[in-house]
Amino acid sequence: MRPFTSVLLLLLLATALPALSQSNNLSVSGMVKDSADQSVVVGAYVSVTGAATGAKPVYVTTDKDGKFLVSDLSASSSYTLKISYLGYQEVSRVIRLKNESLRLGTILVQEVASNLKEVQVVGQVTAMEQKGDTTQYNAAAFKTNPDASTEDLIQKMPGITVVNGTVTAHGETVNKVLVDGKPFFGEDATLTLKTIPAEIVDKIEVFDKLTDQAQFTGFDDGNGQKTINIVTKVDKRNGQFGKVYAGYGLDDRYQAGGNVSYFNKDQRITLVGLSNNINMQNFSSQDLLGISSSSSSGRGGRGGGGGSSNFLVGNQSGLTGTNSYGLNYSNKLGPKMELTGSYFFNRTGNTNKQVLQQEYFLDDGLNNQFYNENSTSSSTNMNHRLDFRLEYKINDKNSLIVTPTLSFQNNESGSVTAGTTDLADGTQLNASDILSDGLNKGYNFSNSVLWRHSFEKRGRTFSFNATTSMNDKTGDNELYSKNIYYNNTRTPGDTIDQQNHTNSKGLTLGGNLNYTEPLGENGQLQLNYGLTLSNSNSMKDTYNMAPDGGGYTDLDTLLTNNFDNRYITNRAGLGYRLRMGSWFANVGVDFQNTGLYSQQLAPYQTEVDQTFTNLLPNAMLSYRSKSGTQFRAFYRSSTNQPSITQLQNVVNNSNPLALTAGNPDLKQEYSNRVSMRYSKAGADVPFSFNAMLYVTQTNNAIVNSTFIANEATELPNGLVLEKGSKLTSPVNLDGSWNARSFFAYGKPVAPLKLNVNLTTGFNYTRSPGLVNDVANFSNTYAASQGLVVSSNISENLDFTLSYSANYNVVRNTIQPTLNNNYFTQGITGGVNWIFGKGFVFRTDFNNQSYRGLGEGYNQNFTLWNASIGKKFLKNNAGELKLSVFDILKQNNSISRSITETYIQDLTSTVLTQYAMLTFTYTLRNFGKMPVRENDRRGDFPGMGGPRGEGGRGGGGRF
Structure with missing residues (x-):
């Protein structure tokens, strides 16, 4: 394709795109933090359900900064917002949108004080879900032996394979593996998967991670990488x-x-x-x-x-x-x-x-x-x-x-x-x-x-x-x-x-x-x-x-x-x-x-x-x-x-x-x-x-x-x-x-x-x-x-x-x-x-x-x-x-x-x-996670923005 022709087509497309914009496209955003120490909660479920009978909830998960954004909502409608995560008490509140998007600031969640051994899970665990741009796998749905590593675990998940040390997810080579949203050994994929035992894994998230600057602006610079984020179980985040x-x-x-x-x-x-x-x-x-x-x-x-x-x-x-x-x-x-x-x-x-x-x-x-x-x-x-x-x-x-x-x-x-x-x-x-x-x-x-x-x-x-x-x-x-x-x-x-x-x-x-x-x-x-x-x-x-x-x-x-x-x-x-x-x-x-x-x-x-x-x-x-x-x-x-x-x-x-x-x-x-x-x-x-x-x-x-x-x-x-x-x-x-x-x-x-x-x-x-x-x-x-x-x-x-x-x-x-x-x-x-x-x-x-x-x-x-x-x-x-x-x-x-x-x-x-x-x-x-009183509350006046397309976070608050 010649550069001049390419530019001309792109300019024509740019002038046509605004005509496709839809009005009344509102959103609700916020940040989820632990009430005890103000740490962000990564991978929490956030659902927004309309008041109409039979309305289906819209699901997203919090990103590595604890932020979430739910878009495509209508004005003058009431919604039920729920936030849930293993080991934490569920948060539920009714929200109403008028003529502008709603920024909730910081939402604090409190850890469950009961003994986890007494909790009984009823029903079949959902194996995988699509959360916006992220495919999320629930580790509990896949059986592994007690000595298994995360590498053994992910090979059982639909769309993920490991061949000769190379991890492939959804047809693309995985170049980054994070643990609770953070780098691990310089994001060395193979070393991370072999080191983290399967028994501490709660969820596996697969998404395209943009560069830090592209995440912030929301503009894809073409340097994103297929990434796996290992979300650990809350009760396994304290111990050896x-x-x-x-x-x-x-x-x-x-x-x-x-x-x-x-x-x-x-x-x-x-x-x-x-x-x-x-x-x-x-x-x-x-x-x-x-x-x-x-x-x-x-x-x-x-x-x-x-x-x-x-x-x-x-x-x-x-x-x-x-x-x-x-x-x-x-x-x-x-x-x-x-x-x-x-x-x-x-x-x-x-x-x-x-x-x-x-x-x-x-x-x-x-x-x-x-x-x-x-x-x-x-x-x-x-x-x-x-x-x-x-x-x-x-x-x-x-x-x-x-x-x-x-x-x-x-x-x-x-x-x-x-x-x-x-x-x-x-x-x-x-x-x-x-x-x-x-x-x-x-x-x-x-x-x-x-x-x-x-x-x-x-x-x-x-x-x-x-x-x-x-x-x-x-x-x-x-x-x-x-x-x-x-x-x-x-x-x-x-x-x-x-x-x-x-x-x-x-x-x-x-x-x-x-x-x-x-x-x-x-x-x-x-x-x-x-x-x-x-x-x-x-x-x-x-x-x-x-x-x-x-x-x-x-x-x-x-x-x-x-x-x-x-x-x-x-x-x-x-x-x-x-x-x-x-x-x-x-x-x-x-x-x-x-x-x-x-x-x-x-x-x-x-x-x-x-x-x-x-x-x-x-x-x-x-x-x-x-x-x-x-x-x-x-x-x-x-x-x-x-x-x-x-x-x-x-x-x-x-x-x-x-x-x-x-x-x-x-x-x-x-x-x-x-x-x-x-x-x-x-x-x-x-x-x-x-x-x-x-x-x-x-x-x-x-x-x-x-x-x-x-x-x-x-x-x-x-x-x-x-x-x-x-x-x-x-x-x-x-x-x-x-x-x-x-x-x-x-x-x-x-x-x-x-x-x-x-x-x-x-x-x-x-x-x-x-x-x-x-x-x-x-x-x-x-x-x-x-x-x-x-x-x-x-x-x-x-x-x-x-x-x-x-x-x-x-x-x-x-x-x-x-x-x-x-x-x-x-x-x-x-x-x-x-x-x-x-x-x-x-x-x-x-x-x-x-x-x-x-x-x-x-x-x-x-x-x-x-x-x-x-x-x-x-x-x-x-x-x-x-x-x-x-x-x-x-x-x-x-x-x-x-x-x-x-x-x-x-x-x-x-x-x-x-x-x-x-x-x-x-x-x-x-060890058992400590539960402390909610002695600190804060408010986050604005988010960094929604997830940029194809990658976590970003959007420049757009």
Whole structure:
């Protein structure tokens, strides 16, 4: 879509929307607090019921600030307002609306003084409900065993799945998990779900969380994330809980660790830790700066063994020993200030052996090249990470949010690699034996300071967000390789013996001003301006071993580079937001001017001075009914600047057969993104249905250009690329498309006491690339089908069974003979059975099947684990179990990657069979919540506004 056409359509839509506005659209709002200590009550039910006979109540829940807003009400009508929450006395009052919305201020609720053990619940618990933009699950409706974590619990809920450590809700990846509306371990989703036990969970809320500034204004900035909020039981918010464990087994396998939490209402402290050599880990990609830099070997364009993607939970290859410890703290420091923070340390040691095969697409089809590699690698990574969030309510009109993060990393790595390149007829072109070692360390720091101000006039707001980020990374690396070039009389072979020192620094300063003004009863205008200043420097000095062997003193100017890069971005925008009953609409356009100045200082001086000017339109239309139906259509355009690594014109010769380099002439990418989502949830007959479509089109996409030398070729910088060797560098190409559709349906089957989640997906990817200056478009069509069945029988018997299938069709424009169809499927299951007098049997299996990958890669294998244990001590707090891993000795690791230039198959080392004896102690010590007289009352004169569409809170009091 051309920018001018997009803007014209948006302006026409903006002028038409006010005509759709509905009059007499009133609301009632307020804030719910605990009467004893004035703390906000998160997740309380708020219902408003009209006086007419048979009128259906309108439900919402209080957000993380205890606020609620019920809209679409009529004037001159009386309503019954009820507020209820587990452990609190219900509040009921009659309200009447005249000709304006009603702001109730603070409503205080008092805790129930009776013993909770005497309360009897009658009737069936509602499994799920739609509360405005939030899907809410009641934990009591789902059966889990006494040792279950929140991760085990959510897998039983319609529309939520956990596969290989990745949490998906309603078809979208969950990136944030909150506990009672507050961050937990820096919002690390996996760590939070594994740490919080299922027994303390009251409700699970799923919603789209906007950024803090977007929540306040109500204008979606496109940076929202799918979020899960764990609402804990009131009677579990005071006490200590957790578990500790230790085990030892055959082949010197060991594990020890646990987590302990101390909750005292708003004050919460959690300690976690683990130490093992069985590939268990609980950290995120924030911990892996050193790993990413150390593995940029350019081996055929892949990340190399030990890349950061291999260190994520559930995706690690090789064998890993982990030592990690963490502390999370949150507290309300007085009536106006809240602090949450976490510290996390981990040290991992990884060893891996990999077998790699790549087939490169060439235009003639006769000289297709096959690159084969065997590598053994090891790495040790250490990381310290700190996250904080301070919220300060200056007064009723002003608030401040400060969110700094700091991390330090240190990585040591080494690898031994043997690679060969052959033609399709078996002719050998080259071979290389490589030894490499590296030491990389660095830090990252970022901070955001957000000031928000609400004026007296409802909907008029001003906010300012100042951001800072800086990083510094250094590396010392050694490379020794022996290379053979067959049938090359000029250079039959050579030896590389080098050391290099790298250093990269970056500093970015940004500021964003945002002003909103109400227009009429239901409209709101937004004006924004942002300025970003970014400066980065990257330096690499490479030294060859001196001819006399006296040390690394010979500077290699062809592999040495010093590069500066600066960006200045000015962005100003105008937006309009309209509420039309159950409909919301946003339209807007930003004008962006970006100046890029790049300067190469060594080995020779060059300059690049470019200016990019863009119009960036955006639009959003959403519908949210009271019955649980939601629809959302979103369009946004954006730009993406090349990184300093992509711009730096220095050759990386970590693998002499596959060189990589940057390109200082890169332009920024321009993308158009369209997304549509339809969802419906039922309460009386609980189910969840979600349908989604995402389409992204990118102009000037930054993609790879691969030059494969058919004969010895001198590069512009003077290096010689020998026959059969490759040089890969980034270029800009049009024609990049990505389309993804997804359908998810979840439903409890009450007669069978089962929960069923069914997913279907269709994806299309069009990836452009250059091979020897000839454009190739790799078109990938993929269809996927998934089924998850979990039990809801009892607390003593818990099982899950899942099936997934993926069929992929790959078509290339250069090489139709390399068109490929391949199929993968997986069947997984697990059983947790408590029987007799505290006996526990657990087993899980994972069967993977691959077809169409090629000779030696089509496989079918099953990973089967099982354990038997006995619970003892008071309240069954202790458990001793014997477990066996990989009973069938079939564990395996295979992956296939399709790019615009090659097909890659990769196998990696895996953990093999072992047995282990483990002792676990579970801590449960919950105290009765204190009940105090209502000795303090306050009044909140105005809310921050209704929930912004697609996210909690916000609306700028609009």
